[in-house]
Amino acid sequence: MVRRQARGQQRIADILDAALALFAEVGYAAASTNAIAARAGISPGSLYQFFRNKEEIAHALSERLVEALRAAHADAFGDRDVVELPLEELVERMTAPLIAFNVGNPGAKTLFGNTDMPAALAAATRPLHEAVTGRVAAVLAARSPRLSDVEAARYATVAVQIVRALMGPIVAASGSERDALIGELRRALVGYLAPIEAGA
Numbered sequence: 001m002v003r004r005q006a007r008g009q010q011r012i013a014d015i016l017d018a019a020l021a022l023f024a025e026v027g028y029a030a031a032s033t034n035a036i037a038a039r040a041g042i043s044p045g046s047l048y049q050f051f052r053n054k055e056e057i058a059h060a061l062s063e064r065l066v067e068a069l070r071a072a073h074a075d076a077f078g079d080r081d082v083v084e085l086p087l088e089e090l091v092e093r094m095t096a097p098l099i100a101f102n103v104g105n106p107g108a109k110t111l112f113g114n115t116d117m118p119a120a121l122a123a124a125t126r127p128l129h130e131a132v133t134g135r136v137a138a139v140l141a142a143r144s145p146r147l148s149d150v151e152a153a154r155y156a157t158v159a160v161q162i163v164r165a166l167m168g169p170i171v172a173a174s175g176s177e178r179d180a181l182i183g184e185l186r187r188a189l190v191g192y193l194a195p196i197e198a199g200a
Contacts, residue, residue, distance in 0.1 A: 012050050014040045016061045019054075024107030028058065065108050072101035073132055082139045087197060090139070091189045095163065099170060099182060106171050133160050144197050155196055162188055 018039035022031040033054050037047040051057045075097040082090060102108060137156035141147050147155070166185045173181050 008050070011040075011042065011046070012060070014042070015047060015050060015057060016064060019057045019061055020065075020105060020107035022107070023058075023061075028054075033057070065105055068105065069101055069108070072097040073135075076132075083142050087190055087194060088186070091186050091193070094136075094139075095182075095186060095189070098163065099167070099185075102167050102171050103178075129160075133157055136160060140193070140196065144199070146199065147196075155193070159189060159192060162192065 015036060019031065019036045022036055022039055026035075031054065033047055033051075034044050036054070036057060037044045040047070051060065076094045085093070133153070133156050136159055137149075137152040140155055140159075141149070141152040144152075163185065166181060166188070170178055170181045170185065
């Protein structure tokens with residue numbers, strides 16, 4: 001019984017992994033349950049033992065990714081003495097877990113950012129994304145107490161958008177090119193935030 005449950009859990013994980021990879025390659029709309037089953041190395045009938053349709057697969061995948069994204073956010077924005085860290089180190093610590101999440105889950109951006117997705121799936125991550133912007137604003141305010149709440153929120157929004165804009169190219173790249181893009185991302189953030197901290 002335990003072995004059967006373990007096999008079932010592994011089969012579900014294989015289906016979700018296959019769906020994530022396929023969503024990253026062809027998008028949500030173009031991915032079919034037959035293609036997901038083929039990618040997972042199982043028959044469509046076996047897939048339907050676990051999921052009735054593609055939307056159910058996307059819901060399950062969304063739940064798994066939200067948990068992983070929450071963990072990445074907690075790691076990036078956990079309790080640290082952010083006031084005392086050099087800006088370069090702060091940027092590196094805050095971006096590293098988010099980069100690792102996106103590189104490890106290349107279909108996540110497709111899943112959550114696609115306008116063809118069921119609204120409930122895209123909405124699942126909205127509170128997390130809003131929390132990230134709020135956390136960045138809190139960090140900026142702690143490091144530069146002269147900032148008003150409105151200013152801190154505005155600067156945080158821009159910083160988060162810089163990360164989002166470069167995340168796609170970072171995920172698509174590999175090896176030294178990925179490392180170079182990560183370096184450029186961090187350089188862009190430091191270049192944007194340094195004058196703010198200096199009171200420019």
